Amino acid sequence: MAEKVRIIIDDREYEVEKGRTVLEVALEKGIDIPYFCYHPRLSIAGACRMCVVYWENINRLVISCNTPVQEGMVIRTHRTSEQVRENQRYLLQALMTRHPLDCPICDKAGECDLQNFGALYGPQRQVVPVSALSKEREEHDWESEFLEYYSNRCVVCYRCTRACDEVVGAHALYVESRGFEANIVPTVRPMDTSTCEMCGICVHVCPVG
Structure with missing residues (x-):
């Protein structure tokens, strides 16, 4: 039988299998952590950084897709941490800097993670200094x-x-x-x-x- 550990995510305690990642556990428990690069059938890339969470025990932000659960771990997602929300909002704004605003005519409209997360975090503003000439x-x-x-x-x-x-x-x-x-x-x-x-x-x- 797999070893179990107790962790807390957004003030709720869970008993989960040791060795799994925070993101895997969160998704299994219905906690909607945003992500782009994670896929259950692929290796971990840790490239997009969107799945960031706040690990209270060590007082720092970590990517949940590559962080194994540990006994006594206390995690906060964007639902209970303004720091996490601001970090994810900034990442979205950086991605939107060069993304075309053509959702109404895009084939992926309505099924696009970037569109969904953009709606979740509200209007985006340019945070990366890119001129109009070099935008694309x-x-x-x-x-x-x-x-x-x-x-x-x-x-x-x-x-x-x-x-x-x-x-x-x-x-x-x-x-x-x-x-x-x-x-x-x-x-x-x-x-x-x-x-x-x-x-x-x-x-x-x-x-x-």
């Missing part, structure tokens, strides 16, 4: 008849690259550059001539596309 990232043509990539909608969560590597084993995508210049690009162009199997899993796991 350079688009990268995958040279594919079946797949199209919109860099300015991408939140660079690495779900697509991890799914391609870990689930399909095709290794057809990788991340080029870092920060606001990061883009998902095919390992070979035209993409239709690469190891891509055209399975569509990259589209399926994408939280915004």
Whole structure:
């Protein structure tokens, strides 16, 4: 029988299996911690930082997707911590800096995590100093008849690259550059001539596309 530990999340105590992450436990208990890069079938990337929570015992913010539960742990989510809410709001604002405001005509509208979290946290303002001329990232043509990539909608969560590597084993995508210049690009162009199997899993796991 798995060892159990007692933790507190938002003033409620839970007895959970040791070794699981705070995010896994929270989602299982119906606690809606926002996230982009986490997926139950993929490795932990810790890339988006949206799943941040406040760990009272050590007085710091941590990402819940990569933090194992511990005996006596006291956690606060955005529901009971203004510090967590402000941190997540800032991350959303940074993502929105270069995201096109085309929700009404976007195919993902109504099923988009970024749209849902934006509605949850209210109107966004630009927090990253990007001029109007450099607002949009350079688009990268995958040279594919079946797949199209919109860099300015991408939140660079690495779900697509991890799914391609870990689930399909095709290794057809990788991340080029870092920060606001990061883009998902095919390992070979035209993409239709690469190891891509055209399975569509990259589209399926994408939280915004």
